[in-house]
Amino acid sequence: MTTLENRPNTALLVIDVQCGVVAGAHERDAVVANIGSLVDRARREQVPVVWVRHADEQLVKGSDAWRIVPELTPADAEPVVDKSYGDSFEDTALESVLSELRVGRLVVVGAQTDMCVRSTLHGSFTRGYDSTLVGDAHTTEDLTAWGAPVPGQVIAHTNLYWSHHDGPGRTAGTVATKDVDFAGPR
Template identity: 75%
Template sequence: MTTLENRPNTALLVVDVQNGVVEGAHERDVVVANIGGLVERARRERVPVVWVQQTDERFVRGSDDWRIVPELTPDDAEPLVEKGYADSFEETTLETVLAGLGVGRLVVVGAQTDECVRATLHGAFVRGYDATLVSDAHTTEDQTEWGAPPPAQVIAHTNLYWTYHAAPGRTAGTAETKNVDFGGTS
């Protein structure tokens, strides 16, 4: 029910699943495997997969930390959007890419839950997209040293509030990997 006109399609948006981002992430291997399964399903169902990659002074283009994790391999035909801010839409080509694909609904996975995933969800929603967060396909590192809750609580809280997020003309929500429906609202 996106507010974007002539945007009937869904895309899988894979946010920052890079070596340096998920290296110490909570349940990294499980989350990466779930993302990998969704990427393969999306490809089989001819759903666009759009990759987002943080590029900045910490994640320098070409460095090992910058690279997508080895378990996931973007196809040469799949768009890859580089970003410098938490919100994947901010000063990037993401909106242009999605418009070209006729996408009005996003299924979002990736890292880090408490920064880039949240910012991208909100960025999509305020721009008129429907946005489904895959509840078991996003992760974050332990930032309790700086006063954050433990990673499992950060993930659970994000899943809780995104499940009930609402705004006129748009839908939000969560779905487990096994229940993701690329054809409609999950």
């Protein structure tokens, strides 16, 4: 139901599952395992997997912290989009990659929930994509020292509000890893 013309395909969008981003993340191992199972399933079902990788002064390009976690490895043919802003579409090749793949629906996983995941969800939705968040396949670190709620509440709140997000001609929602349907609503 995307508003993008001639874009019938779905892609799994894996955001910033990098060593330095998820090192202290809430339920890190379970989330990475869920992402890994979705990557494996997407590959079996011939659904494109698109990886996003953040770089900035704390995640220096080429450093160990910048690298995607060792449990997850992009396949040679899978695009890796580098970014330096929260929204994975801002000043990147992501839109071109998705257009070439004829993708109009995104299944979104990754880190951090309250930063790049939220920004990318909103960015994709406003650009016309159907955007599904996998509720048990995104995470964040503890930012309570800066006034944020505890990570579990940040994740739960994001899952709640995204499950009720909507707009004309597009779909949004939150599903569990076990309920992901890459064929999606049509």
